[in-house]
Amino acid sequence: MNIKGLLLGSAAAMVAVSGARAADAVVIAEPEPMEYVRICDTYGVGFYYIPGTETCLKVSGYVRYDIGIGDTNGLVDVVDKDDIDDAFFDDRDVDTNDTYFKRARFQLRVDSRTETELGTLRTYAAVNFNYDTQTNGVKVFGIQIDPGAYGYGITTSNDYVSIEHAYIELGGFRVGKTDSLFSTFTGYASGVANDGIIPYGPFGTHQIAYTFNGGNGFSAAVALETGDGGGTGSYLPAPTPISIDAFAIDSYVPHVVGGVGYTGGWGGVSLVAGYDSVWEEFAVKGRVDFNIGDALSAFVMAGWGSKDDDNFGLNYYAQWGGDWAFWLGGAWKFSEKMTANLEIGYDDFDNFSTVVGLDYYLVDNFLIKPEIIYTDNFDSDDDADAFGGFLRLQANFGG
Structure with a gap:
């Protein structure tokens, strides 16, 4: 074999080997694109897009601890033998003690929103998980005695879950469970936790509602509501001698609420009316809000309701004492961390209440x-x- 033949043979072998290696080459697949959670700032802080959708979701809530003491917020711990016949106790020694009202609550809120050709589709739910210390009745020799009948009871604690809100909204329509439009359209009375000592309207109810916002500060709303079984009448003696589902509708005729309002830079004015279809009574409530500078705000609100002795004074939307009631109060913002709140209420039956409190953010x-x-x-x-005294500690999450 000559030199030329050897070189040609070596070259052919190298081509064959490189061809075999090329056939065995490993192809590395391109990595799948990662989909990061996107912030949705269209509806405010805390919303993000659910991956793979155009739906914005916000998960938020709070953990709260409430402590109440005194005549208005405390609880009776042990029965008072002086308030009932000694025969129940056979003259045995029974003391009377007061104790705290306490509540631990975890509230979970879920808020979703999607833009559609009919407007924003929204779902909202707020669920409360509670552990309460409260006053219940007591059994004496096997006989159940209502604490309301004698002004005493025993203190017990229990867990329970409640749905505060669960509704769907689309294009101004709302359907689900939430607070009555009679209370929300004019706004809750004030920023104090113990608002509503003089009741200004009902709360949780099934509701079908429509709200119109004119974009220029004007708004109007109407709602059909089913009411609830709670409440007492203005003219019922205490303790109430009868047990009835006072306000839940008993036919296909719902309660009806309607309201109109205007909001501007100076404040706002609103008017709402409600018809109780069970007792066939009416109620109306009006409110004026004032923005006095950047730090001070004030409000005055008044309500009137028709009431009949034959109906025990029952009116779902006028649960204050007598025919009329009024409320006033305000808030003073001392700093970014601290705000003082005041509410005063008074009704036709000379019931008076005042609440003074502070909102202080220790940290964000x-x-x-x-x-x-104070009540009288x-x-x-x-x-x-x-x-009475009251203290609330609350840690919020989710914006």
């Missing part, structure tokens, strides 16, 4: 809320005045 999302409550009935010959 951690609220400390102390309040002092100016028409009562008995010692009807009562004091």
